[in-house]
Amino acid sequence: MRWISDHEYLHQKDGSVFLHNLITGNNSEFLSSITFDQVAASDYVVSADKRYVAFKSNWTKIWRHSFTASYSLYDLADSTFLSTPDIPHRVHLFAWAPIGNKMAFVWENDVYVKTSPTAKAIQVTSNGKHNNILNGIPDWVYEEEMFSSYEAMWWSPGGRYLAYAEFNDTLVQNIEYSWYGKEQQVVLFFYSDHYLATVTWVTDERIAVQWQKRRQNELRFQIYDFSIVGNTWIENFSPSNPTLSADKDGFYIVMSDNNGYKHIHHVTGGTATAVTSGTWEVIDILKVTSNTIYYSSNQYGHKPGGRNIICLDIHYIKYVFVSTGPGLPLYTLRDNRDAEMQVLEDNMALEGLLSEIHMPTMRRGFIKQGEFNLWYQMTLPPGFDKSKKYPLLIDVYAGPCSQKADYRYRLGWAAYLASTEKVIVASFDGRGSGYQGDKLMHSIYRRLGTYEVEDQITAAKEFTNMGFVDKGRIAIWGWSYGGYVTSMVLGAGSGVFKCGMAVAPVSKWDYYDTIYTERYMNQPSENLEFYKNSTVTARAKNFKSVQYLLVHGTADDNVHFQQAAQISAALVEEQVDFEAMWYTDKDHGLDGSANQHVYTHMSHFLQRCFSNE
Numbered sequence: 326m327r328w329i330s331d332h333e334y335l336h337q338k339d340g341s342v343f344l345h346n347l348i349t350g351n352n353s354e355f356l357s358s359i360t361f362d363q364v365a366a367s368d369y370v371v372s373a374d375k376r377y378v379a380f381k382s383n384w385t386k387i388w389r390h391s392f393t394a395s396y397s398l399y400d401l402a403d404s405t406f407l408s409t410p411d412i413p414h415r416v417h418l419f420a421w422a423p424i425g426n427k428m429a430f431v432w433e434n435d436v437y438v439k440t441s442p443t444a445k446a447i448q449v450t451s452n453g454k455h456n457n458i459l460n461g462i463p464d465w466v467y468e469e470e471m472f473s474s475y476e477a478m479w480w481s482p483g484g485r486y487l488a489y490a491e492f493n494d495t496l497v498q499n500i501e502y503s504w505y506g507k508e509q510q511v512v513l514f515f516y517s518d519h520y521l522a523t524v525t526w527v528t529d530e531r532i533a534v535q536w537q538k539r540r541q542n543e544l545r546f547q548i549y550d551f552s553i554v555g556n557t558w559i560e561n562f563s564p565s566n567p568t569l570s571a572d573k574d575g576f577y578i579v580m581s582d583n584n585g586y587k588h589i590h591h592v593t594g595g596t597a598t599a600v601t602s603g604t605w606e607v608i609d610i611l612k613v614t615s616n617t618i619y620y621s622s623n624q625y626g627h628k629p630g631g632r633n634i635i636c637l638d639i640h641y642i643k644y645v646f647v648s649t650g651p652g653l654p655l656y657t658l659r660d661n662r663d664a665e666m667q668v669l670e671d672n673m674a675l676e677g678l679l680s681e682i683h684m685p686t687m688r689r690g691f692i693k694q695g696e697f698n699l700w701y702q703m704t705l706p707p708g709f710d711k712s713k714k715y716p717l718l719i720d721v722y723a724g725p726c727s728q729k730a731d732y733r734y735r736l737g738w739a740a741y742l743a744s745t746e747k748v749i750v751a752s753f754d755g756r757g758s759g760y761q762g763d764k765l766m767h768s769i770y771r772r773l774g775t776y777e778v779e780d781q782i783t784a785a786k787e788f789t790n791m792g793f794v795d796k797g798r799i800a801i802w803g804w805s806y807g808g809y810v811t812s813m814v815l816g817a818g819s820g821v822f823k824c825g826m827a828v829a830p831v832s833k834w835d836y837y838d839t840i841y842t843e844r845y846m847n848q849p850s851e852n853l854e855f856y857k858n859s860t861v862t863a864r865a866k867n868f869k870s871v872q873y874l875l876v877h878g879t880a881d882d883n884v885h886f887q888q889a890a891q892i893s894a895a896l897v898e899e900q901v902d903f904e905a906m907w908y909t910d911k912d913h914g915l916d917g918s919a920n921q922h923v924y925t926h927m928s929h930f931l932q933r934c935f936s937n938e
Contacts, residue, residue, distance in 0.1 A: 381419075389913070418476060431478070458492070465882065471840055584762070601622075704743045716799070721801055727759060728760055746932070801822055805829050805831075808884075831888055835849065836887055
């Protein structure tokens with residue numbers, strides 16, 4: 326669903342889009358499937374004044390978030406498509422202004438603006454050059470590690486101005502993949518060693534920008550004003566987007582409090598005042614009005630993996646607005662008094678289907694380790710009998726600030742393994758995981774590949790002590806950082822695991838991108854010992870005692886294929902017998918037919934591992 330006013334939203338069903346008015350209760354067709362078919366559109370974007378629709382077609386993926394697409398402009402009043410020859414056939418980014426029907430787009434790395442759908446396109450930049458100068462869109466590392474988006478231009482609230490970022494990659498080596506090499510000499514404005522973190526418009530005349538030092542242990546918040554110069558400086562370890570207060574004189578931001586827990590702070594006049602507090606964490610600020618703040622957190626039930634939506638009024642009186650749960654997803658529309666207005670999706674049809682199937686059950690708890698409660702979740706086979714012995718698969722990620730033990734409803738590979746193969750699938754959040762305070766999360770700062778690896782081994786031992794795990798049939802698997810931890814665990818030579826599967830694993834942090842790696846490890850010159858001690862390849866000889874499946878896509882732009890190739894070379898050098906599966910021209914996500922193939926292949930590998938031969 327997509328809101329288009331305070332009381333109207335759009336919902337797509339059976340190829341058509343319907344308009345729902347919550348005041349009148351009327352539902353009407355807004356866009357027909359026939360209109361979509363006219364331009365073979367896969368998506369749509371409505372202008373702020375609801376007069377025009379931009380239909381998206383010819384969608385072609387580039388990296389994780391980036392893509393090119395064609396945009397066809399449709400006049401809702403006349404029910405006709407407009408002729409727009411000045412919008413090229415394929416553009417990188419398209420964005421309506423937040424008011425009216427102005428638009429901006431990026432073509433061939435330059436920014437263009439149209440003051441209306443029928444107006445002539447105005448070229449804003451002219452220095453765009455492939456792989457050198459990018460305007461309005463980020464380069465690969467900013468897209469992947471900083472913005473988590475392909476957008477690097479921002480309309481002001483009133484649509485009067487457009488801010489955009491320019492990325493100058495001219496001095497970055499122009500090779501197929503950017504390996505970790507000599508320092509990249511990229512300059513943003515007058516900052517020679519900083520990252521652009523977030524951009525937020527305050528008003529049509531003021532813009533707020535957050536900058537990070539290269540080490541990413543300091544955050545600076547700066548206000549730019551068109552008529553006067555004024556600065557506000559705020560420091561934090563990891564940046565979140567600031568949310569401007571209703572009076573525009575201050576802002577709210579999630580940052581660590583004095584006790585090391587992420588909480589909402591109100592910043593005004595250069596001073597930050599905590600709005601929430603406690604041994605729990607705020608996940609995100611959802612909405613700020615003149616007298617209320619809506620935010621998500623894990624404060625209720627003392628469960629780090631839980632999620633609640635909270636409304637906080639100006640007198641700081643809290644009440645639960647919505648609480649998510651472990652059952653089938655339920656989507657309801659509620660007013661600000663928490664009264665249910667409409668059920669959007671109750672998933673009753675799915676519930677009926679699942680009632681005829683023997684489904685796994687979930688168990689959640691924590692393991693006490695020193696001062697920390699380290700949480701886990703288990704997917705147990707149907708008819709679980711604690712007096713029996715079951716094979717165990719650890720599903721791991723374990724990257725900094727990650728969380729695998731939660732209360733989300735899932736039907737995936739774990740459900741299949743538990744139901745069909747009678748395997749217990751468990752996930753464990755050890756040191757370095759998120760949403761339980763900075764002390765736990767920062768345990769692995771400057772020492773990746775240490776505590777988060779050790780804790781997975783400890784968890785497997787604790788699960789064995791519960792009495793229903795077959796200690797001779799324990800496996801581990803993970804993807805990306807999880808593949809790295811899987812490989813480090815197997816290379817530890819603990820004797821706990823019989824086998825493991827690593828998909829797209831990191832082998833050496835020297836080979837990974839600078840923003841992510843230096844955020845947690847600093848530069849090699851500052852932390853050389855832990856760079857050397859955190860490699861999978863150095864543990865190659867210990868793989869002789871385990872069964873290992875190494876999986877990677879040859880076109881992985883995130884964790885480059887070089888990483889798996891180095892692991893393979895090290896294992897061969899140590900005469901280790903292992904299995905490998907390469908997916909030709911597939912990226913980090915192994916999409917399409919490769920996705921089904923990899924899970925089928927891993928299922929067969931597990932069956933062989935867990936056989937009593």
